[in-house]
Amino acid sequence: MKLQGGQAMQTFGRDTPMDRPNPGGRAAIFVPHPEATAVVSAAVNNGSGMVGFGNADGTVTVYFENNRFRDPGLHQWQSKVFKAYGRMVERAPTTNKLSCDASNLLQVGFIEGGEILVRDMELLAQWLQRSDAADSMPESAEIHAGR
Numbered sequence: 001m002k003l004q005g006g007q008a009m010q011t012f013g014r015d016t017p018m019d020r021p022n023p024g025g026r027a028a029i030f031v032p033h034p035e036a037t038a039v040v041s042a043a044v045n046n047g048s049g050m051v052g053f054g055n056a057d058g059t060v061t062v063y064f065e066n067n068r069f070r071d072p073g074l075h076q077w078q079s080k081v082f083k084a085y086g087r088m089v090e091r092a093p094t095t096n097k098l099s100c101d102a103s104n105l106l107q108v109g110f111i112e113g114g115e116i117l118v119r120d121m122e123l124l125a126q127w128l129q130r131s132d133a134a135d136s137m138p139e140s141a142e143i144h145a146g147r
Helices: 038-043 077-090 121-130
Strands: 002-004 007-009 026-032 049-054 059-065 097-101 105-112 115-118 142-144
Touching (some): 026 059, 026 077, 026 121, 038 097, 049 105, 059 077, 077 115
Antiparallel strands (some): 002 007, 026 049, 026 105, 049 059, 105 115, 115 142
């Protein structure tokens, strides 16, 4: 989804990867919709990095990292995204996972292995501002792990 002129446009579909990727595979990067349900809003905060994939029933499975314990190594938004992606592709046990209706999320980009491509820096910036994490905003739309 993308907000334009106060109206939501659905972009979940062809562009959103379906099924959990294997290590190195492609996943979507999301931010919560400003009007997400209370359950989704309560789960993600502090500029959470959110990655996931679409399900056949129209829901989305999302893994997230919100740096609840304030680890300095996870301050940057992209570090949270890489952490959440690692959990997802390695199928690591976690409580930082949810499935929700796609209308609760806005897709802002993709992650594939060690590379992130943010397609909507404006929506990402809005999310980070709303969650009091604007200082974790990446400098570039293209991000490579370890750089």
